[in-house]
Amino acid sequence: MAQSPLPRWFTKPLLGAVAAVLLLLGGALPAAAEFALPPLPYAAEALEPVIDATTMTIHHDRHHGAYVANLNAQIAANPKLATLSLEALQGQIAGFPVAVRNNGGGHWNHSQFWAAMAPVGQGGAPSAELLAAIEANFGSLEAMQKQFNQAAAGRFGSGWAWLIEKPNGSLAITSTANQDNPLMNLPEIERGTPLLGLDVWEHAYYLKYQNRRPDYIAAWWELVNWDEVNRRFAA
Ligand SMILES: [Fe+2]
Numbered sequence: 126m127a128q129s130p131l132p133r134w135f136t137k138p139l140l141g142a143v144a145a146v147l148l149l150l151g152g153a154l155p156a157a158a159e160f161a162l163p164p165l166p167y168a169a170e171a172l173e174p175v176i177d178a179t180t181m182t183i184h185h186d187r188h189h190g191a192y193v194a195n196l197n198a199q200i201a202a203n204p205k206l207a208t209l210s211l212e213a214l215q216g217q218i219a220g221f222p223v224a225v226r227n228n229g230g231g232h233w234n235h236s237q238f239w240a241a242m243a244p245v246g247q248g249g250a251p252s253a254e255l256l257a258a259i260e261a262n263f264g265s266l267e268a269m270q271k272q273f274n275q276a277a278a279g280r281f282g283s284g285w286a287w288l289i290e291k292p293n294g295s296l297a298i299t300s301t302a303n304q305d306n307p308l309m310n311l312p313e314i315e316r317g318t319p320l321l322g323l324d325v326w327e328h329a330y331y332l333k334y335q336n337r338r339p340d341y342i343a344a345w346w347e348l349v350n351w352d353e354v355n356r357r358f359a360a
Pocket residue numbers: 184188235324326328329
């Protein structure tokens with residue numbers, strides 16, 4: 126048997142130390158494929174008086190944060206998750222357990238929600254192209270908003286209202302339950318590309334509006350970031 130050039134009392138502890146350092150490094154560094162909570166694109170109080178700072182902080186840090194943490198907790202049991210972008214996951218959601226559907230949907234939905242709002246007076250206006258499409262599909266911007274408000278107010282329990290662009294290029298209003306969204310490949314979903322989505326879970330409005338969901342919906346239009354909606358429509 127070939128003799129190691131180094132004595133056993135030296136090599137064994139050395140290998141052990143190298144392994145310990147690698148384990149420490151591995152444990153300290155987050156896996157590259159983990160999903161991350163995006164920061165709010167404005168201060169928590171920036172959307173007042175329509176949405177109060179406390180609601181924004183709890184909604185983003187705790188609710189959205191929990192969706193991200195719970196989604197990451199699913200990676201070990203569903204390793205395919207680590208190979209998908211958040212958006213690609215939505216289109217393949219039927220192949221995953223309900224915990225991935227709820228938390229993966231929650232992460233995507235809230236990420237688009239923060240981006241689609243801006244402080245009052247800073248959200249711009251619909252582009253000429255988007256306005257033309259809205260008028261062609263709904264008759265007017267006001268008619269689209271009325272239909273959207275009805276979908277948002279009429280969603281029983283928790284969920285979302287959406288303005289979507291359907292695969293045939295037309296625009297439509299739809300609503301989804303819980304944390305589902307129009308990108309999901311599920312039979313009960315009216316599918317399309319979301320241009321605008323409104324969270325009508327009670328956690329989004331209850332501190333300020335209590336049971337007055339229609340008041341929250343009506344006020345929320347003041348926050349719509351049309352520049353972002355225009356960008357989604359153009360893309
Ligand atoms: Fe929410």
